[in-house]
Amino acid sequence: MIYYLLMPIFSxxxxxxxxxxxxxxxxxxxxxxxxxxxxxYAGLHMDIVKGGTLSFVMGFLLDCMTSLIPxxxxxxxxxxxxxxxxxxxxxxxxxxxxIIIFTFICAFLEGIIIFFVYQFMFGVNILNNILNTxxxxxxxxxxxxxxxxxxxxxxxxxLNEGKE
Numbered sequence: 001m002i003y004y005l006l007m008p009i010f011s012x013x014x015x016x017x018x019x020x021x022x023x024x025x026x027x028x029x030x031x032x033x034x035x036x037x038x039x040x041y042a043g044l045h046m047d048i049v050k051g052g053t054l055s056f057v058m059g060f061l062l063d064c065m066t067s068l069i070p071x072x073x074x075x076x077x078x079x080x081x082x083x084x085x086x087x088x089x090x091x092x093x094x095x096x097x098x099i100i101i102f103t104f105i106c107a108f109l110e111g112i113i114i115f116f117v118y119q120f121m122f123g124v125n126i127l128n129n130i131l132n133t134x135x136x137x138x139x140x141x142x143x144x145x146x147x148x149x150x151x152x153x154x155x156x157x158x159l160n161e162g163k164e
């Protein structure tokens with residue numbers, strides 16, 4: 001129960017940290033999406049209700065703060081959660097190389113979805129941005145993935161109150 005009370009607060013704090021401090025740190029060149037890593041973690045390690053709720057809340061809050069298209073990040077985060085959930089049944093999840101490769105694929109998938117949405121809705125060709133920005137962003141997210149997974153594992157153990 002405490003999970004559902006604290007999740008929106010921690011999600012809002014994470015989104016605010018991600019959109020302000022991390023953007024200032026990297027001068028707006030790339031966005032380190034810790035929230036995306038959390039959604040991938042939720043898909044791989046949490047049950048469908050807790051992880052799905054977390055993914056929806058993270059996407060909704062990111063939409064409220066940064067998105068030009070309502071529902072874009074909610075849709076992307078739910079797709080990434082469902083892909084991660086389906087992958088979680090087939091692979092050994094604790095291997096660092098798997099975490100790096102899978103978070104890279106998910107981050108790059110987000111960039112591809114954004115490219116197609118912008119191309120379809122606005123007629124804007126941002127293919128150059130995918131190769132320059134989203135590739136670097138995906139690499140940075142992939143490198144931070146294992147560290148964030150360890151942090152999220154410890155936070156989840158704290159919030160679960162000792163329950164399996």
